[in-house]
Amino acid sequence: MSPDISLTTLIVLCLAAGAAGWIDAVVGGGGLLQLPALLVGLPHMAPAHILGTNKAVAICGTTAAAVAYTRKAPMDLRTAVRIGLAALGGSLAGAFFASGINSAVLRPLIMVVLLAVLAFVLLRPTFGVSTAPAAPATRRRVLAAIAVAGLGIGFYDGLIGPGTGTFLVLALAGILHMDLVTASGTAKIVNVCTNVGALVTFSVQGAVLWQIAAPMALFNLTGGAVGARMALKRGSGFVRGVLVVVVVSLVCKLAYDQWGG
Template sequence: MTPDISLATLTVLCLAAAAAGWIDAVVGGGGLIQLPALLVGLPHVPAAWVLGTNKAVAICGTTAAAVAYARRSPLDLRRALRIGLAALAGSLAGAFFASGIHSGVLRPMVMAALLAVLALVLLRPSFGTGVAPAAGPSRRRVLAAVLVAGLGIGFYDGLVGPGTGTFLVLALAALLHLDLVVASGTAKVVNVCTNVGALVTFGLQGSVLWQVAAPMALFNLAGGAVGARMALKRGSSFVRSVLVVVVLSLVCKLGWDQWGG
């Protein structure tokens, strides 16, 4: 499939990809901008192709952010990769079932989860700002992170996608007692794996518009690198502020899609 796309539309899509890369690097949720932009810019393209193109773009910014965090923050890469491998398996399964899911069923469930998350962040100002125990999380907590942040959120990412990074940051901070900067960095490593799993599935199905994805990916990569540096420099309070804005925006967007569109 080769859609007829103007230079102006491609430029707007590239700018949206840069903004999405920045948001994803700080706290996740870049799909809030990038996926709707693709849907608007490519109105006659089947949904599976839009989702596949979105994954091909997103993986570049997420990878750039993961590398930046790994270099400059105390990530446990071994643990992150264990969770990431579970997430890869989950995203492969989610992408396989993506064509048969009805978004009207998922939106209310995701909105309820986001509202619960927002309440947790607002009612607990210390959430994600504490110091992790020196001994590290217990095996039970690591297993819970593998199942919830890995398999569970990975499946959601392959199935739908938007908000995955945000869910990962929150789940990792809560389950492993990480501060928001380290949780965000760990989430980037896991998110690379979920994107790989989904992209492999969409790629094998031929559902990626590479000619659109390639220029968008460059802008997404730049946005991801800048966002990661800002989060590392400004710390958990900055990440928490962006988190609240992103979660509110996700709730509003899903609400509009469900009842206002």
């Protein structure tokens, strides 16, 4: 299936993908911009094709960010891979059920996720600014992270997706007591695994618009690489204001499309 879209729409989608890659690399949650952009830009496409195309794009930026973090951020790769493998299984299951999602349900669900993230960011002014002291990960906390950040958030990522990076950062920082940069880097490795699992399922179902995903992926990859380097150099506090503005704008747009358009 290949939708007929204008050059202007494609350019806007590519710019959104680049911005999403940048936001996702720094603080997580790039899907909060990219998935709604696809919903708005491709209003007549089935939800499964929107979700599949989103995954094909997102995996590029997430991989670029993961490589950048792995090279410079202090991370426990063994723990990250264990959580990532659980997330891979969770995302495969989530993507399998995603094919049955109705578009009338998808938009409200995304708005709920957006509002939840917005509330958290506004109620926690130190999110993305201050960091918690690092602590050795105990077996119990690692198992909890595998269950929550791996299976739980992995399933959500395969099913819907937006906000996964942010949720992973929050879960990893809260459960494993990681500082923000380490949590962001670890989240990228886990997110690569969830994207792989979901993308495999969507590809098998033929639910990826590769003609649109390819140019968007180039922008997303560039945004992810730039964002990771900025996060490592400057921290992620400067993105907080941008994230709030983006989330508010998207909630308003999706609400208008759902009930007022």
